Amino acid sequence: MAMTTLSSPVLALTDITKRFGDVRANQRVTWTLDAGRIYALLGENGAGKSTLMSILAGRYQPDGGEIHLRGSPVRFLSPAQALASGIGMVYQRFMLVEPLTVAENILLRRGPIRGKRTRDIRQIRELAERYGLLVNPLAPVRTLTMGERQRVEILKLLYRQAEILIFDEPTAVLTHAEIDSLFDVFRQLKEEGKTVVFITHKLEEVMAVADEIAVMRRGRMVSRVAAAQVRSHHDLARMMVGREVILSVQKPPVAIGEAVLTAMGLSGPAGADRLKFQDVDFEVRRGEIFTITGVAGNGQEQLVAALAGLAPMAAGTVSFRNRAYTAARWRRRTGDGLAYIPEDRDRTGSIDAFTLVENFMLTRLDAFGGALWVRRRRAARATAAAVRDFSIQGGGIRGLAAHLSGGNRQKLILARELSRRPDLLIAEQPTQGLDVRATEEVWQALLRQRASAAVLLVTGDLKEALTLSDRIAVMFRGRILDIVSAREAADIDRIKLLMAGLGKRE
Ligand SMILES: Nc1ncnc2c1ncn2[C@@H]1O[C@H](COP(=O)(O)OP(=O)(O)OP(=O)(O)O)[C@@H](O)[C@H]1O
Ligand SMILES: [Mg+2]
Incomplete structure (x- = not known):
C-alpha cells in the first residue's frame, strides 16, 4: 500500500493514553506520520482528536505511551518545548493577544523586540509573501478578520521553523476562497517536506487535500486509509460514526402560519462609516425555515447581529409578533419569544468558567423562576434532558463548559436555545464544527422547531440551506438580491449565481 514508505516515520505515537477524571479522552492511540504528507484526522465530537493533537503539541502530557520524533523518544512539558522540536499547532480557538500587532504576536516570547525590530519585520514580510499568507505585520490583531488571524497563527509556527504543523478545524472560520488558499499553503508545506495534520468534519475537504485519513472513535484510533482508496463520502461517514449515515433528512410538510418577523428597509449598523447591510426586506412566517445565505462578508453577520439585538441598526422597522419597532427601539425591546444561536459561541454563547447547568441558565433565567435553589433544581433537570437528547458528552452537568469538546459546547447552546420554545429562532451557522451525526440531529431539531415557530437560518453552507429551507434569500454586498x-x-x-452577485431578476 502507498502508506508504507521505506524511510522511517518522522513522528511515531505508541499507546498514547490520556484521561480527564473519568473521561478516557485517548486510549492506546498508535499512529505514525511521515514527512511530506498531509493527514486528515476525523472523528465524532468528543472522539479525542483535539486532545491527541494537544499532546503532540506539548499542551497536555499523556498519562501513558510514548512519542518518538525522528527515532528518538521525546517528552514535551510545554508548547514551547514542542515548538523548539519543530511541532506547532493552530488551535480551534486562536491564541493571539488582541491588542498587540501581528509582528508582536509572532515575535512573542523572544525577548525585547526593540532594535532588531526592522529586521524581524522584514523577515515576517518575506515569510508571508513566500507562503501567500498576506497580512500586515504592523496591524493590531484585534482589527483582523478570522481568516487573517489564522494566517498570523501559521506565520507564528513558520517563523519558529516548525516542521510538523497541526491545525484544529482550521476551515470552520474561513470563507470558501480562504479555504482554497489555506489548502494551497498545505500543499506548499508538503512540497517542502513538512508534515501537515488537520482536523475536520467536512468530508469534501478531506477528499480535496489529504494524502491519508485517520479516524478516531471514543478515544481510539479506529482506522487509517490512503485518501486515494476512499470511494465516497459515505465510506468516510461510516468509518467515523460506525454506522450508515444518510446525511439527508425528511422534511415533513407544515402549514405556513402568520408572519412572526417582518423586516422592512433595514440598514446598518448604526454609526459605521459604511453600511454593511442596506434596504433589507423579508418576512419569516411560522412554519417555515427562511434562510439567508451568501459568501461570508456580504453583510449577513451584521444583519443577524442587529436582529439579535447585539448591534444597533441605522434605519428601518421590525415587526415582531404583531408589534412594530423602529430601528432604535428594536434593540431596547424586552420580553421573550426570540432565541438566538450565535456563530461565535465562545464569545456570546457560553462561559467557560460556568458549569453546564449555569450555562443553561444564562438565557433562560425567566424560565426557571422561584428561589435560587428551585431555579437551580429546575435548570439541572432541563440540562440533564438536553444532555440526553443531544448526546452531549463531557464531565456531566456539573462539569465546566471549558472541558467540553468544541462540538459538544455547540450542542449545549443549541439545546438551550431550542428548549426556550421561541416564536422565532435565529440560528447562525448552527452545524459549524459538528460531526455528521450531530449535524443530522441538529437538522432534525430545526425542522421540528419549524412546526411551532418561525426559523431564520443563516448559513454559508449551501447543502444545509438546500436541505432545510423553504425559502432562501441570497445576500450580496449588503443587499438581498433575490x-x-x-x-x-x-x-x-x-x-x-446570486452568491457571486450575478443573475438578479429585473
Ligand atoms: N481539559 C479537559 N478537562 C476535562 N475533560 C476534557 C478536557 N478536554 C477534553 N475533555 C474531554 O475529552 C473528550 C475528548 O475531547 P476532545 O476535545 O479531544 O474531542 P474532539 O474529538 O476534539 O471533539 P470535537 O470534534 O467536538 O472538537 C471529551 O469527552 C471532552 O469532554
Ligand atoms: Mg476538537
Missing part, C-alpha cells in the same frame, strides 16, 4: 424557493435544480444554479 429570494428563491429552493425546490428544483435550476434554483440551485440560480442561488450560486
